[in-house]
Amino acid sequence: MVDLSIGTPVDASPSVLQAALAAGADAPGYPTALGTPALRTAAADWLARRLGVTVAEPHGPDPSVIPTVGSKELVALLPTLLGLSGSGTVLIPEVAYPTYEVGAVLAGLAVRRCDVPPDDATGVVLVWLNSPGNPHGRVLTDDELRAWAAWGRARGVPVVADECYITLGWDVEPRSLLHPAVAGDDHSGLLAVHSLSKQSNAAGYRAGLLSGDPALVRQAWEVRRHLGLLVPGPVQDAMTAALADDAHVAEQKERYRARRATLLAAVRAAGLRVDHSEAGLYLWATRDEDCWTTIDWLAGLGIVAAPGTFYGPSGARHVRMALTASDERIAAAAERLAG
Numbered sequence: 001m002v003d004l005s006i007g008t009p010v011d012a013s014p015s016v017l018q019a020a021l022a023a024g025a026d027a028p029g030y031p032t033a034l035g036t037p038a039l040r041t042a043a044a045d046w047l048a049r050r051l052g053v054t055v056a057e058p059h060g061p062d063p064s065v066i067p068t069v070g071s072k073e074l075v076a077l078l079p080t081l082l083g084l085s086g087s088g089t090v091l092i093p094e095v096a097y098p099t100y101e102v103g104a105v106l107a108g109l110a111v112r113r114c115d116v117p118p119d120d121a122t123g124v125v126l127v128w129l130n131s132p133g134n135p136h137g138r139v140l141t142d143d144e145l146r147a148w149a150a151w152g153r154a155r156g157v158p159v160v161a162d163e164c165y166i167t168l169g170w171d172v173e174p175r176s177l178l179h180p181a182v183a184g185d186d187h188s189g190l191l192a193v194h195s196l197s198k199q200s201n202a203a204g205y206r207a208g209l210l211s212g213d214p215a216l217v218r219q220a221w222e223v224r225r226h227l228g229l230l231v232p233g234p235v236q237d238a239m240t241a242a243l244a245d246d247a248h249v250a251e252q253k254e255r256y257r258a259r260r261a262t263l264l265a266a267v268r269a270a271g272l273r274v275d276h277s278e279a280g281l282y283l284w285a286t287r288d289e290d291c292w293t294t295i296d297w298l299a300g301l302g303i304v305a306a307p308g309t310f311y312g313p314s315g316a317r318h319v320r321m322a323l324t325a326s327d328e329r330i331a332a333a334a335e336r337l338a339g
């Protein structure tokens with residue numbers, strides 16, 4: 001079986017992370033939800049260097065960036081952390097990572113799926129964007145990001161971009177919601193979520209970041225302290241080292257680039273169409289049929305993919321194939337697709 005259904009990294013965690021984790025192993029005291037000063041400095045530097053984003057003072061009374069225990073918990077808890085529980089609606093992408101909906105449901109909120117800012121904003125309390133998107137690898141343009149930022153700000157609705165695949169652009173250079181070309185001079189009403197899981201092969205470390213509007217970050221941080229949502233100290237040390245090192249990220253990206261080229265060619269040669277997928281770690285493929293028919297066909301070849309319906313009704317005619325498999329498994333998938 002070639003399992004391309006789950007996007008879990010399979011290559012070794014880079015030595016820069018392993019060494020920093022080991023060096024930080026003597027950790028008798030509690031870590032802080034705020035993150036070490038060194039981590040916040042490294043995160044602000046990374047945002048500036050890699051994404052062209054200048055956050056407000058990371059060491060100010062309202063922090064502009066804090067660590068999260070991977071980004072999934074933050075995605076699931078953000079409506080609750082921002083005190084939005086009760087009534088209202090969270091906007092999520094048409095086809096989306098399921099945790100946005102989980103977070104809304106947990107906070108007693110409704111979800112509405114839409115890819116463009118709606119005319120009717122009744123009851124909307126939060127907007128989730130995801131660029132590059134999971135499952136389809138779609139990247140939002142500057143115009144689209146600007147339109148969402150303006151829409152949220154005009155209505156006092158926080159707009160949050162999940163950018164956990166932002167360093168993995170293939171045909172385009174993904175832009176952060178917090179970039180000055182999108183956000184302007186300040187980040188009011190805007191947040192961004194980043195993750196080391198994919199770019200640094202560190203899903204097992206549980207290492208993510210929340211950054212943007214200091215007033216919103218502060219609100220999330222205050223609650224996180226009391227919930228004990230603390231990134232372990234040695235992991236904070238590993239994050240600090242990883243965020244300062246671009247070489248391992250580039251090296252891993254090249255591995256994925258090669259796997260993507262192999263799988264993309266094989267999938268197309270087998271007659272599937274690949275939509276979007278210009279960034280991120282998935283191919284969003286279709287045979288213009290019900291996704292379960294495609295899943296059955298792939299299973300017959302010994303390949304497991306994820307059915308598009310897992311990500312929303314609009315995904316019903318696509319399957320998601322992950323690039324997070326070893327070179328050997330990707331080669332095996334390509335061979336099976338070639339019949």
Ligand SMILES: Cc1ncc(COP(=O)(O)O)c(C=O)c1O
Nearest residue numbers: 070071072097134164195197208
């Ligand atoms: C869109 C998206 N957001 C968030 C996550 C969570 O990643 P992590 O918790 O490993 O940072 C994932 C994981 O695959 C994802 O695809």
